[in-house]
Amino acid sequence: MIRITTLITAMALSVSVAQAEPSSLVAFDLDTLRMLKDADPARGEEIAKKEKCYKCHGDTGVSDDSEDVNIAGLMPSYAYKQMKDYKDKKRDSCDMFKKVRKLDEQQLADLAVYFADLPAAKPGPDKGLTPELYKLIYKGDPERLLKACVACHGRKGNGGQFNHPRINGQYKEYLVTTMTEFKEEGRSNDIYSRMRYVSEVLTEEEIEALASYYAVPDPE
Numbered sequence: 001m002i003r004i005t006t007l008i009t010a011m012a013l014s015v016s017v018a019q020a021e022p023s024s025l026v027a028f029d030l031d032t033l034r035m036l037k038d039a040d041p042a043r044g045e046e047i048a049k050k051e052k053c054y055k056c057h058g059d060t061g062v063s064d065d066s067e068d069v070n071i072a073g074l075m076p077s078y079a080y081k082q083m084k085d086y087k088d089k090k091r092d093s094c095d096m097f098k099k100v101r102k103l104d105e106q107q108l109a110d111l112a113v114y115f116a117d118l119p120a121a122k123p124g125p126d127k128g129l130t131p132e133l134y135k136l137i138y139k140g141d142p143e144r145l146l147k148a149c150v151a152c153h154g155r156k157g158n159g160g161q162f163n164h165p166r167i168n169g170q171y172k173e174y175l176v177t178t179m180t181e182f183k184e185e186g187r188s189n190d191i192y193s194r195m196r197y198v199s200e201v202l203t204e205e206e207i208e209a210l211a212s213y214y215a216v217p218d219p220e
Contacts, residue, residue, distance in 0.1 A: 024189050025088045026081045028162050035109050036076050044114025047107055051099050061118040066171040066218045073120025073158075078165045079112035082189075091189040120158075121169040121216045133209050136202075144201045149210070152194070157214050163191055172215035179207045 026032070048054070053071075057063050061072025071079060085091040087100045087108070100108065135141065140148035149167075152160055157168030167175065181187035183199035190196055199207070 022090075023193070024081060024085050024090050024163075024191055026084050026163075028077060032080075033077075035106060036080060036113065039076065039106070039109035039113040041110070041114040041117050043107075044110035044112070047103070047111050048114060051103075053099075053111075056095070057115075061115045062121045063171075064219045066173040067177065068171075069174055070121045070170055070216075071115045072118035073169060074112075074116060074166055075159045075161070075164070076109070076112040076116040077162045078159065079115055080109050081163050083108045083111065085189045091187065120166060123168055124215070124217045127213050129213070130209075132206075133213060136206060136210065137213070146198060146201060167214045169216055170214065171218055172211045173218070175211035175215060176207060179211070183207070 056065070056068050057071050062070045082091060083096070083100050083103075084105065086093055086096040087103070089097065103111075129137070136146070137149045140146045140151070149157070152164045153167050154160055154164075157166065159166035178187070179195075179199045179202070182190065182195045183202070185196065188196065202210070
């Protein structure tokens, strides 16, 4: 009965999302993939300096503030999508909108490949896994229609193709805030509502535990 009820809820969510505006205007078609493939990290570095990206994201794409995302080592396709979503106002941030509103798509792609080439934040010490956390990360939870974290983010949390970000290498505070935003519909640029559904059915304790597992130590 629980599984049927959960399935009905998920189907209802899918219907409502299908009738709403698209969560993102980015399509990873051949033209977009070619643009990312041909993007120039050297041009991206020049843009990063001009736009002063280091103020929030650090000189090497690793922030000095645990509230900010570490963008070094992100998949270019994911970083490009997020910047395009900010520009299209599909993801909310006044600061980021001001930074990217005058940049064209090629410039966004150049920025994305530049930061992708930078070394990601070094992970902290190995963390122990409780049986409950192991199940969430590697097995998922069919009763709640939860896919395993590794299915999208990779076995080490280093990210997957297109719009699956690196979560290994982020600060705990940022990860908790992000999942909470998805949970409370404060962020809605995830394609097919995948993270909104995942975060909605996760408990606050599970969000904290997952964030702690994947997080790097806070900046000193």
